[in-house]
Amino acid sequence: MKENVEDLLTPNLWLALAAEMLGTMTITLLGCGSHATYQENNFLHVALTFGLTVATVVWVFNHVSGGHMNPAVTLAALFTRRVSIIRGVLYIVFQIIGGIIGAGVLYGLSSSRHFPYLGSNELSLSTSSAEGFGVEFMITLVYVLAYFACHDDKRSDLRGSAPLTLGLAVVACHVFAIPFTKAGMNPARSFGPALISDSWRDHWVFWVGPLVGGLVAGLLYEYIFAAGATFAGAKKCLLRTKKPRKQTEPEKAPLEEIKTDAIEVEDTKIDGEDAPEVVVDKTETAAEEKPGNGASADEVKKD
Structure with a gap:
């Protein structure tokens, strides 16, 4: 409790919240805007737009907030104790606000007659709800694993740009998932367009799938695949509140x-x-x- 109160009084928290909101807004605006020229057999430009936008906002805001821009990433960071409870909850709230603002700006900039759904996620006709959940679970699992690997301070075996790595992971996941679910992978990005365009069909898939996939990925990497990860460390973290x-x-x-x-x-x-x-x-x-x-x-x- 004391940690949450101290974090709430930290000036950096409010700057980080603004960064998370602005970053999520940018991802929603540019990424969903690329769906205006979406075609079933030509969606590579959508994947590239989302990937390059994620790489850009992570590069800009990583030092301020950690570059989450995604409730699935924040939930994984919260359960692995990388952020406090109050910071994690506020991150998710401001990410959702950013997604709504991004979709609202996109609605104002585009013609509602030619672009009524604003890039909202939806399942293809041949994809069931369970299959959609599995697709969203897997692509978010891959992305959050890449995120945690890029932020592993104990690793010295890799060199290169972490934001670019995350952007390429987003591109790969979108190329795979767009034919099935239009690649949600981010509940805030899915919620904004759904709210503005009033499109709620199978919307739960784009919340439950990414959140569960992100949580599983965070726990797997933190306690199994991270450099120096041990069972004793996992037990210590789980029992930390009892000490x-x-x-x-x-x-x-x-x-x-x-x-x-x-x-x-x-x-x-x-x-x-x-x-x-x-x-x-x-x-x-x-x-x-x-x-x-x-x-x-x-x-x-x-x-």
Whole structure:
């Protein structure tokens, strides 16, 4: 809870939210806009538009927000503890807002007669809901795995551009999935056009498929495929919230001991102040031990 409150008060959070909203808006506007000239046998330009747009916005905003621009990525980051709960929830909210704004701008820039559905996702006539779910699950799984691999700080075996890698992953997934579902892969990108064009047929597929696929991909990479991933690390992460409860009791003992010692020291000082001071005159002592005439102490006493 404390971590969420501190994150909420961080100025970077609000800048990151603006970046997520603007990035998702750009993806929705440009990517869905490319569907205006979509043809069943000629959709490569749609895949390239989405891929290059994702690469661009990740390159621009990665240092600000991490370059999620996708609720599926944020959900995976949330369950792998890469972002706080409050940041993850706000990311998803602002991504959805960005998708709505992007679809609204696209609606204002295009002719509703020639482009009524604004690139909304829909299942092909030969694709069932279960098959659509499987397609969305797989393409989001691939993309989120690529995202986590690009953000693995412990890896030193790969060189190159992470944003370009993510863009190419988006292109590959779109080329595969467009004939089946028009490649949602991003619930915010799917929700914006569906809301503006009022197109809700099988819309649940484009939420459940990507979210489940992204979550599975995040957990798989974080605890199995990541550099240095171990079962002990996964167990430690899952039990992290229970540790403070176990450590609270033994931590009290040292504090009490220190407090007791401090009281004893104070008592000693007080006793020392109340005790009478004894002043010893070094001159008289020296005179008693060694009289001026060189006589011993016993002789002086006899005299």
